[in-house]
Structures are given as structure tokens and as C-alpha cells.
Amino acid sequence: MTMAEFTMPSLGADMDEGVLQEWLVRPGDRVRKGEPIAVVETAKSAIEVECFETGTVDRLLVDPGTTVPVGAPLAMISAAEKAAPKRAPGTAGKAGKGTAGEAGRHRPEEAAQKPPEPAPGRQVPGGAVPAPEDGTPGSAGPLVRHLAERSGVDVDTLHGTGPGGRVTRADVERAAAPPPSRQRITPFARRLAGELGVDPASVKGTGKDGGVRAADVRLAAGRPAREAVPRGPVAPAAGAAGPTTMRRAIADLMTRANREIPHYYLSTTVDLAASMAWLREYNRLAPVSERLLPAAMLLKAAARAAREVPELNGFWNEGHFTPGDGVHLGVAVSLRGGGLVAPAIHDADTVPLPELMAGLKDLVHRARSGRLRGSEVADPTLTVTDLGDQGVESVLGVIYPPQVSLVGFGRVVERPCAVDGLLGVRPVVTATLSADHRATDGAVGARFLRVLDRRLQQPEEL
Amino acid sequence: MVQETLSGIVPEADVGSLGPDDRFREVLEIDSLDFLSFLETLGDRAGIRIDDEDTPHLTTVSGCADFLVARTT
Numbered sequence: 001m002t003m004a005e006f007t008m009p010s011l012g013a014d015m016d017e018g019v020l021q022e023w024l025v026r027p028g029d030r031v032r033k034g035e036p037i038a039v040v041e042t043a044k045s046a047i048e049v050e051c052f053e054t055g056t057v058d059r060l061l062v063d064p065g066t067t068v069p070v071g072a073p074l075a076m077i078s079a080a081e082k083a084a085p086k087r088a089p090g091t092a093g094k095a096g097k098g099t100a101g102e103a104g105r106h107r108p109e110e111a112a113q114k115p116p117e118p119a120p121g122r123q124v125p126g127g128a129v130p131a132p133e134d135g136t137p138g139s140a141g142p143l144v145r146h147l148a149e150r151s152g153v154d155v156d157t158l159h160g161t162g163p164g165g166r167v168t169r170a171d172v173e174r175a176a177a178p179p180p181s182r183q184r185i186t187p188f189a190r191r192l193a194g195e196l197g198v199d200p201a202s203v204k205g206t207g208k209d210g211g212v213r214a215a216d217v218r219l220a221a222g223r224p225a226r227e228a229v230p231r232g233p234v235a236p237a238a239g240a241a242g243p244t245t246m247r248r249a250i251a252d253l254m255t256r257a258n259r260e261i262p263h264y265y266l267s268t269t270v271d272l273a274a275s276m277a278w279l280r281e282y283n284r285l286a287p288v289s290e291r292l293l294p295a296a297m298l299l300k301a302a303a304r305a306a307r308e309v310p311e312l313n314g315f316w317n318e319g320h321f322t323p324g325d326g327v328h329l330g331v332a333v334s335l336r337g338g339g340l341v342a343p344a345i346h347d348a349d350t351v352p353l354p355e356l357m358a359g360l361k362d363l364v365h366r367a368r369s370g371r372l373r374g375s376e377v378a379d380p381t382l383t384v385t386d387l388g389d390q391g392v393e394s395v396l397g398v399i400y401p402p403q404v405s406l407v408g409f410g411r412v413v414e415r416p417c418a419v420d421g422l423l424g425v426r427p428v429v430t431a432t433l434s435a436d437h438r439a440t441d442g443a444v445g446a447r448f449l450r451v452l453d454r455r456l457q458q459p460e461e462l
Numbered sequence: 463m464v465q466e467t468l469s470g471i472v473p474e475a476d477v478g479s480l481g482p483d484d485r486f487r488e489v490l491e492i493d494s495l496d497f498l499s500f501l502e503t504l505g506d507r508a509g510i511r512i513d514d515e516d517t518p519h520l521t522t523v524s525g526c527a528d529f530l531v532a533r534t535t
Contacts, residue, residue, distance in 0.1 A: 288501065288505055293494050294494075336474060361499075
């Protein structure tokens with residue numbers, strides 16, 4: 001049987017270890033490549049980590065709550081073809097092909113954005129171990145069958161992990177054991193539950209899909225929400241790691257960036273009259289839920305510019321530059337109550353603008369609710385920070401190592417502008433570039449901002 | 463309706479403590495993405511379409527209420 005180790009991934013340059021917070025699967029579960037199978041807590045936030053392999057979970061090697069160094073094995077996954085023994089060649093073959101097609105169609109990045117629908121039954125909290133898809137009864141010895149009967153387990157629905165797919169005693173005991181919690185709960189709510197001495201399992205969730213939110217925990221603790229947030233209307237909604245550890249992680253990374261990276265800074269004012277007019281017209285005709293924000297347009301233009309100036313899109317490691325394998329745009333998202341994360345929108349240069357907008361909404365929402373995925377935090381090739389909402393006109397940022405550039409946008413403001421010898425009032429934005437002087441020189445950075453400007457003059461082509 | 467919608471957008475916020483004339487985007491740290499969902503949800507609940515041009519009226523709870531009354535009656 002082909003076994004693969006599922007290891008603690010590196011979720012960013014600043015991560016040496018992580019806490020395995022929660023398993024989303026258990027032994028015997030079928031998993032697909034790109035599907036989240038565990039929640040790992042880093043200094044910054046709780047991250048859903050995807051499986052890199054299609055197959056069956058054989059063993060979990062680490063208990064929740066354990067701190068594990070990057071690269072250490074967390075679980076054993078048996079590969080797909082071995083997991084489906086050839087009992088009924090027709091159906092099993094078809095199912096196998098479906099899975100392979102799924103894996104082939106989505107690159108891991110794409111799968112991260114559009115996760116394949118989990119197999120039915122996996123969603124059900126405490127649901128039985130999924131039945132083999134061909135429906136053929138798993139073979140089991142008489143002793144095991146007897147044990148299964150006594151425990152009220154239907155042996156025919158079990159996935160055998162013994163030799164030749166045989167159902168073993170351990171399989172039956174596992175199925176009979178109370179299922180692990182698959183409760184949806186926000187990391188903040190989980191932390192709060194710990195502080196208030198509330199058992200999360202006893203809390204009725206009112207969030208999306210019955211998810212438990214902080215308010216539910218407070219309710220269960222018999223305390224009004226107001227008492228728990230004495231310092232104003234917004235409670236700190238930091239990730240599971242809490243504001244202090246996140247602050248420290250940001251401090252370490254930014255100190256390293258300032259120490260190691262010789263930054264140079266460029267800035268230019270971009271006329272947005274064409275873009276804003278196009279956007280207004282688009283939004284007037286679009287359904288409300290599909291409206292675009294200027295931020296999405298700026299991100300798209302930055303991604304296109306990064307494709308045209310690849311010297312700024314990638315990583316500086318051990319004295320040399322490695323270009324990124326696509327434009328994976330890190331988006332700096334500030335969290336309510338402090339701190340920030342910069343997860344990636346994958347292939348931002350090629351996804352259509354409406355899709356990028358939807359991706360942005362989803363990403364920001366999940367960044368704030370503490371449920372990002374591993375592939376999103378691991379590999380941005382350059383980062384964009386848009387402080388327009390905060391009211392500033394320009395931002396000269398610090399690069400996230402090992403990236404080599406950071407693009408900044410300020411607020412879109414109306415300014416008097418001379419165009420073709422006439423003075424007019426036009427919407428403009430200040431675009432800036434912070435770049436690593438080890439990797440590029442000012443001329444390259446200037447080219448980037450020129451391309452960015454040109455892209456924003458042709459919004460219909462974004 | 464305005465307060466309910468705001469609580470939906472910022473679940474951690476104590477919307478009840480918001481004054482009718484507070485600029486809620488600043489007080490609740492609502493960015494442009496949040497504000498877009500706010501417009502969408504509020505429009506759905508009131509059964510109207512809120513356009514970009516309407517947003518200058520929608521900076522305070524009382525402003526939103528006036529706007530909704532004007533548009534739905």
C-alpha cells in the first residue's frame with residue numbers, strides 16, 4: 001500500500017512551528033487533494049490546511065493541541081488507487097476516474113479557491129464513516145462481525161483498513177466510538193469559551209451553517225455581550241492566536257524586513273477618470289451582489305503589471321531572485337481589533353475581474369473569521385496594501401520577506417488636474433511601490449508603475 | 463432594520479450603543495467591502511435597489527432610516 005506522510009506545512013516565511021488545533025478528518029475518511037483536513041494555529045491565525053493527496057486517512061499521528069515543527073509528519077495518507085480495492089471493477093473504476101479527473105482539473109491553487117464539494121456524509125457531524133462507493137460489503141471475519149453487531153455498527157458500511165481492505169476489529173471500535181467534534185466554531189469564540197469556562201459542544205451556534213460565534217458563547221455563559229466588551233462597540237476579533245502573539249509575529253517579520261531588505265520607494269499619481277467611469281457604468285447595470293469596488297480594479301491592474309514586470313514578482317532567497325510561478329497577489333487585510341494578514345488571491349493576473357472581486361470578498365471574510373487555507377497564506381508572490389478606506393492618500397509599505405516588492409494604494413480622491421491644456425477635476429489615486437534593491441533597480445520599479453498606470457486607463461481590458 | 467443589518471456585517475459589534483448620528487463606518491471600522499454587503503443586505507430587506515449615488519445619505523443610522531422611509535413610501 002502506498003503511504004504518504006502529511007506533514008506540517010510552512011505557512012509563511014515567519015513560521016517554524018504550528019499547533020495542530022483540530023482534525024477535520026479521522027482515520028478511514030476519504031480525502032481529496034485540495035480539501036482542508038486540519039486546522040493549524042500559527043502565531044498569526046488559525047489556518048485550514050489542505051491535503052496534497054487523494055486517498056484515505058490511515059492514521060493521525062498528532063493529537064490536537066500539540067506543537068509541531070514545520071516538516072514533521074502529522075498523519076499518514078494511503079494513496080487513492082490502493083484505497084479502493086477492485087471489488088466491482090465497473091463502478092470502482094468509474095469512481096476512481098472521477099476522483100482523478102477532479103484532481104487533474106484543479107491545480108492546488110484553484111482547488112483552494114473553489115474547494116470540491118465534500119463527499120456527502122462527511123459534512124454530517126458525527127456521520128458514519130463513508131461507505132465504500134461501490135457498495136460491496138467489506139469483508140470481515142466472524143469475530144469482527146460479532147463485535148460489530150454488539151456495538152450496533154453496520155459492518156457493510158465500514159471502510160476496512162486491514163490487508164486487502166478487510167474490516168478489522170479496530171475499524172469497528174473506531175466506528176462505534178463517539179465521533180469527534182466537527183462543530184463549526186470561530187477561533188475567537190473558541191478562545192472565549194475557554195476563558196469563560198464554557199464547553200463549546202454545549203453551545204448552540206447561530207452563525208452560518210450553525211457555526212458557533214462569540215455571541216453564542218457569551219449567551220451560554222449567561223453574560224450579556226455588553227459586559228464582555230467594556231471598551232467600545234468593537235470587540236477584539238483577532239484569530240485564535242490572540243492579539244499579543246500576532247503582534248509579536250508581525251514585529252519579528254517586519255524587523256527582519258527592515259534589517260535585511262534595502263528598500264527603495266517610488267510613487268506616482270494615476271488618473272482614474274476612465275476607470276471610475278467604466279466602474280460606475282458597470283455597477284449601474286450589474287446586480288447589487290456583483291458590484292465591483294475600485295479596490296478590485298486596482299488589484300487587477302497591479303497583478304497585470306506584475307506579469308509584465310516579472311522581476312518584481314517572486315522571492316529573494318539565499319542571495320538570488322526566484323520568479324513566482326504565477327501572480328499570486330497577497331492582499332493585506334486588517335483585522336478588527338488589530339493586526340493584519342496578507343493571504344493570496346491566486347493567479348490574480350488571469351482571473352476575470354468579477355471573479356477577482358468575489359475572491360476578494362471571500363478572502364477578506366475568511367481572514368476576519370479566522371479560517372484561511374494553507375495555500376493562501378503560504379505563497380503570495382507580491383503583496384498589495386490598499387489603505388484607501390483608512391483615508392490616507394499614500395502608503396509606503398514594508399516588504400514581506402521573502403517577497404521583493406509591495407504595492408500601495410491610497411484613497412481615490414478628486415483633484416484638479418491639467419489634461420490637454422485644460423484644468424479639470426478628476427478622480428486620482430496615489431500608487432506606490434516599495435521594492436527590494438537587491439533584486440531590482442529603480443528603473444524596473446518605474447516600469448512597473450508605468451504599466452500599472454497604462455492598465456488603469458483601459459479598464460475594459462482588465 | 464438598519465441596526466440588524468449592521469450587526470450581521472460586524473457580528474462582534476455592539477450596535478445598540480451606536481448613536482443615531484454616529485458615523486457608523488468609522489465607529490464600527492466598516493471598510494468598503496463590508497459597506498457593500500451592508501448596501502446589499504439593506505436593499506434586500508427593504509425591497510429596493512441601493513445605488514452608488516445613494517451612499518452619501520447612508521453614513522449614519524438616522525440618515526439610513528430617513529433614506530429608507532423616503533424610498534419605500
